[in-house]
Amino acid sequence: MQRGRQLRPGVTLVRAGEPMAALFVVRSGSAKRYSVTLGGGEQVHGFVLPGEAVGLEGFASGRYTCEVSALEPLSYCRVPIRKLEQLLERLPGLRREILRLLGQALDESQRLRGDLAQSDARGRVAHFLADLSHRLARRGLSPTEFRLSMSRADIARHLGLTLETVSRALGTFKREGWLRVRARDISVLRPDALAALGGGIA
Amino acid sequence: MQRGRQLRPGVTLVRAGEPMAALFVVRSGSAKRYSVTLGGGEQVHGFVLPGEAVGLEGFASGRYTCEVSALEPLSYCRVPIRKLEQLLERLPGLRREILRLLGQALDESQRLRGDLAQSDARGRVAHFLADLSHRLARRGLSPTEFRLSMSRADIARHLGLTLETVSRALGTFKREGWLRVRARDISVLRPDALAALGGGIA
DNA sequence: GGCAAAACTTGATTCATGTCAAGTACTGAT
DNA sequence: ATCAGTACTTGACATGAATCAAGTTTTGCC
Known part of the structure; x- marks a missing residue:
């Protein structure tokens, strides 16, 4: 290594x-x-x-x-x-770990695809934020205060939306008091609301 | 086994x-x-x-x-x-084969997600048919004449559409002479057209 | 073969998101 | 600190897909 x-x-x-x-x-x-x-x-x-x-x-x-x-x-x-x-x-042990890693990547990819296929624009953006938050937390980083390293256009292309729609979704979350957004800095105020919108599997 | x-x-x-x-x-x-x-x-x-x-x-x-x-x-x-x-x-050899299988599943899942995120209803349905055709061919089955074993509703839920939209997409392909559709029996007349609409990665 | 239920098609309307366009706020360089 | 370029926001409008609602075909069962 x-x-x-x-x-x-x-x-x-x-x-x-x-x-x-x-x-x-x-x-x-x-x-x-x-x-x-x-x-x-x-x-x-x-x-x-x-x-x-x-x-x-x-x-x-x-x-x-x-x-x-x-x-x-x-x-x-x-x-x-x-x-x-x-x-x-x-x-x-490493064999199992590699299989686990691949299995996890596969599972996440499928789950994400399913969620995207079935949610509207707000749901997708909420899901994106909740996912990011969760992955940061897993790494010991703050799940509520973070800086987006990607542009709105990147997020949009990832979610199958336009950048305007992503911007508007963030705007409504802000207006509803779920987030604070200042350029790429995000504060999640209502993780529960995002998770609920992000929806998903039982 | x-x-x-x-x-x-x-x-x-x-x-x-x-x-x-x-x-x-x-x-x-x-x-x-x-x-x-x-x-x-x-x-x-x-x-x-x-x-x-x-x-x-x-x-x-x-x-x-x-x-x-x-x-x-x-x-x-x-x-x-x-x-x-x-x-x-x-x-x-089996280790490599299992990794290959997982890698392939992962790659396909991601590719599919990307394509779905960026195509409209007709593109998604075209992609679905082209993919099915390709996988059948890989197995030595006819890529142009097959029977859908799943309902329109299943296809719709898979593609993030409604069953009406799937039905309409099939209808237009039929009208344009790309397919013959009789209930669940499909004949692909213009595989090229479907592939083009299904789009994808360079 | 006939019947009932399910699956599918088709049409009219509504609504969410894309598109186009303008303006504002960052960011990084000088 | 100012400026230029890019990123982002916001608004007005168009459009494609969802929804609602009949009808039609297919399928499986008796």
């Missing part, structure tokens, strides 16, 4: 189509995962937060299938696949 | 919340993967075709996270997890 590597904002960590030589784990900062569509637009698959892995979907074909680029100064570890395979040979 | 098991239409193969005791591989027939939402509705995550695996997302927590029930008479193999772990110990 190689650690202590750094990336400046905007720099790409992995590119779609490159052979998967390593997995990455983000240590600090955040990144955007996206694909470039036929029309030249970006499909934003999601955002990577500290403690989360990058490159898992490369197991499918041995190549990365999306681009991942830093939204803030990013530090990360690199885990070469060769090394990983050697370790998997010997460590049943 | 235990094979030759059968299920009648409507019967459930795995239930959300159950401990993951085994993986399953469908041999013939098809199934619906779904979650029950807070309101009692169904979130349809997708459909399982012959040759595809069921239960992968259970690796996340050791429990299945969605329900899978047969849409047609279903035959399948059951692969107990204990057995699988023993085999993973000895067979590096």
